[in-house]
Amino acid sequence: MQLSGAEIIVQFLKDEGVEYVFGYPGGAVLHIYDALFQQEAVRHILVRHEQGATHAADGYARSTGKPGVVLVTSGPGATNAVTGIATAYMDSIPMVVLTGQVSTTSIGSDAFQEVDAVGITRPCVKHNFLVKNAHDLAATLKKAFYIATTGRPGPVVVDIPKNITDPKIKIPYLYPASVSLRSYQPSPQGDPGQIKRALELVLAAKQPMIYTGGGVVWSHASKELTDFTRRLGYPITNTLMGLGSYPATDKQFIGMLGMHGTYEANMAMHECDVLLAVGARFDDRVTGDTKLFCPHAKIIHIDIDPASISKTVRVDVPIVGDVKHVLIDMITLLQDNKRKPDATALAAWWKQIDAWRGKDCLRYDRASKLIKPQAVIEKLYEITQGEAYITSDVGQHQMWAAQFYKFNQPLRWINSGGLGTMGFGLPAALGVQLAHPKATVACVTGEASIQMCIQELSTAMQYSLPVKVINLNNRYMGMVRQWQEFFYESRYSHSYMEALPDFVKLAESYGHVGMRIDKPGEVEAALKEAFALKNRLVFLDFITDQKENVYPMIAAGKAHNEMHLSSERELA
Amino acid sequence: MRHIISILMENESGALSRVSGLFSARGYNIESLTVAPTEDASLSRMTIVTRGSDVVIDQITKQLNKLVDIVKLADITEGRHIERELMLIKLRAADKDQRAEVKRLTDIFRGRIIDVSESSYIIELTGSGDKLDAFIAAIDPTAIVETVRSGSTGIARGENSLQIT
Ligand SMILES: Cc1cc2nc3c(=O)[nH]c(=O)nc-3n(C[C@H](O)[C@H](O)[C@H](O)COP(=O)(O)OP(=O)(O)OC[C@H]3O[C@@H](n4cnc5c(N)ncnc54)[C@H](O)[C@@H]3O)c2cc1C
Ligand SMILES: Cc1ncc(C[n+]2csc(CCOP(=O)(O)OP(=O)(O)O)c2C)c(N)n1
Ligand SMILES: [Mg+2]
Numbered sequence: 001m002q003l004s005g006a007e008i009i010v011q012f013l014k015d016e017g018v019e020y021v022f023g024y025p026g027g028a029v030l031h032i033y034d035a036l037f038q039q040e041a042v043r044h045i046l047v048r049h050e051q052g053a054t055h056a057a058d059g060y061a062r063s064t065g066k067p068g069v070v071l072v073t074s075g076p077g078a079t080n081a082v083t084g085i086a087t088a089y090m091d092s093i094p095m096v097v098l099t100g101q102v103s104t105t106s107i108g109s110d111a112f113q114e115v116d117a118v119g120i121t122r123p124c125v126k127h128n129f130l131v132k133n134a135h136d137l138a139a140t141l142k143k144a145f146y147i148a149t150t151g152r153p154g155p156v157v158v159d160i161p162k163n164i165t166d167p168k169i170k171i172p173y174l175y176p177a178s179v180s181l182r183s184y185q186p187s188p189q190g191d192p193g194q195i196k197r198a199l200e201l202v203l204a205a206k207q208p209m210i211y212t213g214g215g216v217v218w219s220h221a222s223k224e225l226t227d228f229t230r231r232l233g234y235p236i237t238n239t240l241m242g243l244g245s246y247p248a249t250d251k252q253f254i255g256m257l258g259m260h261g262t263y264e265a266n267m268a269m270h271e272c273d274v275l276l277a278v279g280a281r282f283d284d285r286v287t288g289d290t291k292l293f294c295p296h297a298k299i300i301h302i303d304i305d306p307a308s309i310s311k312t313v314r315v316d317v318p319i320v321g322d323v324k325h326v327l328i329d330m331i332t333l334l335q336d337n338k339r340k341p342d343a344t345a346l347a348a349w350w351k352q353i354d355a356w357r358g359k360d361c362l363r364y365d366r367a368s369k370l371i372k373p374q375a376v377i378e379k380l381y382e383i384t385q386g387e388a389y390i391t392s393d394v395g396q397h398q399m400w401a402a403q404f405y406k407f408n409q410p411l412r413w414i415n416s417g418g419l420g421t422m423g424f425g426l427p428a429a430l431g432v433q434l435a436h437p438k439a440t441v442a443c444v445t446g447e448a449s450i451q452m453c454i455q456e457l458s459t460a461m462q463y464s465l466p467v468k469v470i471n472l473n474n475r476y477m478g479m480v481r482q483w484q485e486f487f488y489e490s491r492y493s494h495s496y497m498e499a500l501p502d503f504v505k506l507a508e509s510y511g512h513v514g515m516r517i518d519k520p521g522e523v524e525a526a527l528k529e530a531f532a533l534k535n536r537l538v539f540l541d542f543i544t545d546q547k548e549n550v551y552p553m554i555a556a557g558k559a560h561n562e563m564h565l566s567s568e569r570e571l572a
Numbered sequence: 573m574r575h576i577i578s579i580l581m582e583n584e585s586g587a588l589s590r591v592s593g594l595f596s597a598r599g600y601n602i603e604s605l606t607v608a609p610t611e612d613a614s615l616s617r618m619t620i621v622t623r624g625s626d627v628v629i630d631q632i633t634k635q636l637n638k639l640v641d642i643v644k645l646a647d648i649t650e651g652r653h654i655e656r657e658l659m660l661i662k663l664r665a666a667d668k669d670q671r672a673e674v675k676r677l678t679d680i681f682r683g684r685i686i687d688v689s690e691s692s693y694i695i696e697l698t699g700s701g702d703k704l705d706a707f708i709a710a711i712d713p714t715a716i717v718e719t720v721r722s723g724s725t726g727i728a729r730g731e732n733s734l735q736i737t
Contacts (some may be wrong), residue, residue, distance in 0.1 A: 118586060123597050127640040130586070147640060182736065183582055183643040307634035310627070 003173045004166035006031035009098065012141045013042045018069050020060060020434055021045070022053040026073025026101025027113060031165035035333045043432065045463060046437045048455035050077050050425040054084020055453065058093050059428030060435045063389055065220060067094040067148050068431065074100040075113030078159075079120065079196045083421060085155045086124035090418025091241060092214060094153035096144045097121075103163040104132055112217030117159045126154030134164045134171050142176040143284060151186030152305040153218055156323030156386040167572060186304065190329060198276070198317045199333050205274035206345035207352075211257065211286075212419075215279015215303060219323035221244065222410045225278065228331050229458045230412075232341055235353055237265040239280050240417045246406030249386075253364075254353060258286040259554050260399045263361035264353055265562055266552070269294055270560040271352070277301040279323045282313045282557070283418070292559035302326050306361040361552050361565055362403055370489040370545035371520050373472045376527075378405035380470060383527045388440040389414065389432045393425035393449030396478035399550040401444040423452030426469065430456060433465040440468075440531065447497050447541075457510040460537045469528050471503060471540045474546045486564075507539035518543040574603070575629050576602065576655060576726045577733050579618040579636065579645040583609060587641040594639065600624065600632050602656075604723030615643065615736075621701075623643045643736055652729040658696070659704045660686075662717040665693045672713065681707045694718060700724075 003011060009032055011022065047053040050072045057068025068088075072081050088095045102111040118130050127139050127147050137160075144156040181465040202208060216225050222245045222430045229236050229252060236246050237257040246253055256261030257269055268510075269275070269461045275297040280286070287293045290313050300317040301309050309318040320328055342420050364374045377400050380388075390405055390416040392398040398415055407413045414432060418425040429443040450471055460467060480495040504514030513536050517526045523542070530538040552563045573726055581587050603621040611616045616710050622632060629647065636645055665671045671693070678685055678695050681703065687694035697707055701724055708719065728734070 119589070122586075124592060161727060165574055181640070184640045305638070307631065307638050309634075314627075 001173045002264045003172040004031070004161075004167045004170055005163065005236070005386045006167055007034040007138055008137045008171075008173045009141065009160070009165065010035040010042060011173060012038060012138055012175065013431060014039070014071065016141070018042055021069045022060075022072050023059045023071030024050050024053055024073065027079050028074035028162045028166075028410060029071060029098075030076075030401065031162065031167055032071065032098070032160075036291045044071070045430075045459070046426065047413065047459050049422060049453065049505060050080035050413040052378070052394060052453050052456045052459065053081050053095065054081050054095070055087065055424050055427035056066075056431035056434075056459075057083060058088050058424075058455075059092050059391060059414055059431030061088070061095055061431075062428070063411050063432040064435045065218070067096055067145060070097040071097065072097070073098055073113070074117070075115050078115055078117040081421075082120060082124065083098055083481045085121055085157065087416050087419045087421040087424060088091045089126070091125045091416065092218060093151050093155065094148040095155040096148050097129070097155060097157045099157060099159045101130070101159045101161040104161045105163065107161065109318055117157060118403050121157045124155075125157050128157035128159065128175055130363045131161065131164050134166075134169065137164065138173060138488050139176055139179070141181045142359070143181065146181075147184060147513055151184075152308075156342040159527045161200060179260050187320070188285060188322035188325045190302065190305070190319045190326040193335070194317060194319045195326060196331050198334060199330055199337065201298055201300060201317060202232070203272055203337065203341060205383045206342055207271055207273045207349045208232070208273035208341075209268050209274070210236040210276045210278065211238040211239070211269065211280055212236065212242045212278040213280025214282050215323050216242055216245040219304075220410070221279075221324035222332065223326055224324055224327035227451060228327050228334070231331070231334060233346060234341070235268055235350070236269070238402070239283070239286055240402055240415070242280060243402060243413045243419045244410045247408040248406035249408055254357070256402055258283075258401065259283060259288070259556070260550050260552065261361050263552055263565065264356040266554065266560040266563055267356045267419055268353055272297050275299045276388065277315075278327070279303060283309065283485070284312070287313060288554050288556075288558050288560060296348055306354075325493070326436050331470070333376070359565070363566070364548075368520065368545060371518065371542055373400050373474070373544045375520065375549055376470065376472060376523055376542050376544070377401055377444065379524050380444075380528055381405045383531055384442065385422050387503055389441045390435060391415065391429040392430060393443075393445040394479070394546070396474070396482065396550050397444050397446045397449075397472040402473070415520065422449040422498070423550065425454045426450060426453050427459075429461070430460055430465050434463070442468040442470055444470045447475065447500055447503070448473060448477045454506070455538075457507065457512060457537070461511045464535065465537065466533070466535050467537050469507075469537070470538065471541045472544050473500075473503070474544045474548070475500065478548075479550070484557070485549070486553075504540040505537055507537075512537040512539055514539045514541065516541045516543065573629070574621065574623050575634065576724060577620045577622065577636065577645055577649050578648050578655070579620065580615050580643045580645060580734055580736065581618060581643045582609070583614050583616045583713040584641055586599070587616065588618075590639050590641055591620070591636065592662050594635055598631075598635065600628065606723040618722070621724050637677045644734060646734050648726050648728050653726050654702050654725070654729060655724050657701050657704055658698050658718060658722040659707070660694060660696055661719045662692055662694050664691060664715045665709065666719055667693045673713060674737075675701055675716075677707070677710055683707070692732055697724045701725070
């Protein structure tokens with residue numbers, strides 16, 4: 001087939017099975033846009049800001065496991081995309097970002113809309129490419145998708161100079177069905193000796209703990225994790241990124257761990273004697289003070305990325321491999337093994353955990369005259385029967401969503417954990433809704449975060465995406481205010497939100513439905529009404545208790561047994 | 573501890589900045605870095621001298637290995653190895669005494685005088701970094717006009733080798 005560079009890009013995307021490209025046009029990519037115009041297989045979603053394009057592609061990726069694809073122009077198009085690329089990088093999300101570039105002959109001359117996109121994105125991509133020859137286009141794109149989606153996933157940028165896409169120059173094209181790179185060969189299989197050692201240790205435990213993260217989600221290994229955990233009868237906790245990979249309503253699940261994790265999960269981490277870490281990266285929000293982390297435990301760590309192992313916490317039994325492969329091997333070994341978990345020790349351990357559970361650490365004032373944000377999430381959970389895809393922004397509302405929406409399935413909880421990018425929630429929800437047109441999608445946000453990508457309400461209108469926006473409006477950058485209350489003697493330096501827009505009118509001006517809810521008694525009816533509007537985006541502005549804080553809380557750098565339970569309840 | 577990390581990487585533009593960017597972004601220190609093509613035109617060989625605790629060196633090698641352009645690497649300080657660095661040093665050598673002294677020291681260090689002018693000598697010296705340091709220490713500091721050092725390169729002794737199979 002003889003095609004121009006621009007046509008090769010579009011044809012390649014089609015051959016690669018790409019359904020959606022999220023993008024925004026500009027000079028350097030006009031040839032590509034012209035090629036997009038002439039076909040229907042690859043659908044282009046026009047966002048209102050390139051950051052929105054990256055988050056929408058990211059939401060698509062997080063809710064499907066397939067790579068998100070972005071197309072932006074050179075210069076400001078590329079720089080606007082950087083926040084979204086970094087967001088995907090920190091959470092290991094597969095994404096391919098095509099950035100336009102000035103022609104090869106102009107590179108380095110400070111040409112119009114020239115930035116060194118490869119240089120700017122280098123620290124926040126898994127890999128990136130500058131295509132210098134149209135003959136390399138197809139192979140480079142194939143490499144980009146391969147690298148983005150295998151091993152530890154991540155974003156890959158392909159920078160494409162305008163002359164490479166020249167419609168007048170036709171060259172042969174053949175879809176490269178496979179690719180191999182001598183310098184990049186991820187190995188999914190774990191070492192059998194290590195797996196055996198790990199299982200012996202797991203079975204010898206008296207106070208075991210299973211701690212799992214995003215790696216289980218990306219490995220599509222929920223089923224294996226659930227099977228393995230149930231066979232053992234051990235307690236399990238998930239990181240913020242791992243929620244849903246083990247059913248939250250299961251009795252062995254003891255909640256999220258870490259800074260805003262449950263009392264029982266953090267105490268069990270502190271007291272356990274064997275810790276099995278699965279696809280989790282010992283983030284500082286999870287470990288607190290690493291010197292005091294799991295002080296009594298032997299640690300096993302399964303991770304596809306050797307660099308994640310013993311990075312912040314020293315591990316006793318490392319297993320490099322894909323979670324799914326390793327868990328399958330472990331389950332097989334477990335079935336063949338005569339040794340069973342120590343039932344007496346386990347019963348005593350559960351008794352202890354249940355005592356911690358008895359503290360009811362997520363308790364809040366249900367009799368309040370003000371709308372409690374936690375209550376909104378609980379109602380959201382009930383009304384959507386736990387089946388919705390929930391995206392979130394960053395702040396207190398994110399933590400409440402994580403604590404109070406009980407995710408029973410993976411790929412349903414979509415949030416920016418590693419970078420903590422405000423503005424993520426709404427565009428991500430659009431990507432999720434496109435990927436799952438019939439599903440219920442809600443974006444839990446705050447009045448500060450939502451304003452960072454509010455323009456995407458317009459995109460939602462254009463493509464009729466009936467997302468429900470749950471704005472927990474506390475008139476504060478609540479998470480910032482909370483830290484100021486605790487650590488800066490309530491000096492609320494620039495954490496308030498004055499001159500807020502009328503969100504109802506704002507939603508209406510974009511053509512959507514807006515609702516304001518300010519009484520606790522109205523919460524349920526409003527949610528029901530909104531979710532009954534199946535084909536409309538509804539913006540629900542909940543006027544919540546301004547001073548509510550997220551509990552439990554472990555201050556940064558403290559240990560798991562130094563939790564703050566609530567304003568009335570002292571340190572654990 | 574001081575470590576010498578030998579790297580084979582794709583001879584792609586930008587590969588060098590990925591490595592140096594990794595070191596600056598993660599706060600690892602680089603004592604020296606050298607890079608040049610190999611007999612296989614598609615590969616470059618890089619030698620990095622760095623310092624850090626075992627934990628840091630472990631992370632450095634893992635993070636380097638993670639770079640897509642890096643084909644293979646080895647910490648050659650883990651085994652028997654040879655380390656060499658090249659130094660060119662220009663020294664003031666105007667009068668007879670100065671010239672004699674420079675020549676004597678150059679012989680002791682097995683260097684070579686490779687350029688002579690009315691007022692200066694250029695000496696070529698190879699060896700470990702320590703040896704080059706020792707030569708500089710032996711010279712009257714006021715006599716040094718300029719020095720240029722290549723940074724260390726190294727190779728494992730015996731059967732061990734860094735090559736793609
Ligand atoms: C306001 C705020 C508060 C937060 N509070 C908390 C908190 O209280 N608790 C909490 O847990 N987090 C919290 N976070 C999130 C935190 O910052 C980290 O993003 C999160 O803890 C990391 O989760 P993870 O360990 O599951 O790693 P991820 O970032 O999901 O990384 C996944 C790991 O799995 C590996 N992996 C990927 N694919 C595979 C595979 N196929 N097989 C094997 N391994 C694989 C990767 O190499 C990586 O090591 C908070 C974030 C914000 C913004
Ligand atoms: C882009 C960006 N800027 C700043 C921050 C720091 N930050 C974290 S939470 C937060 C406040 C969020 O306020 P809001 O969206 O109203 O949520 P709330 O905490 O009130 O629920 C800020 C400013 C961030 N995470 N992202
Ligand atoms: Mg707020």
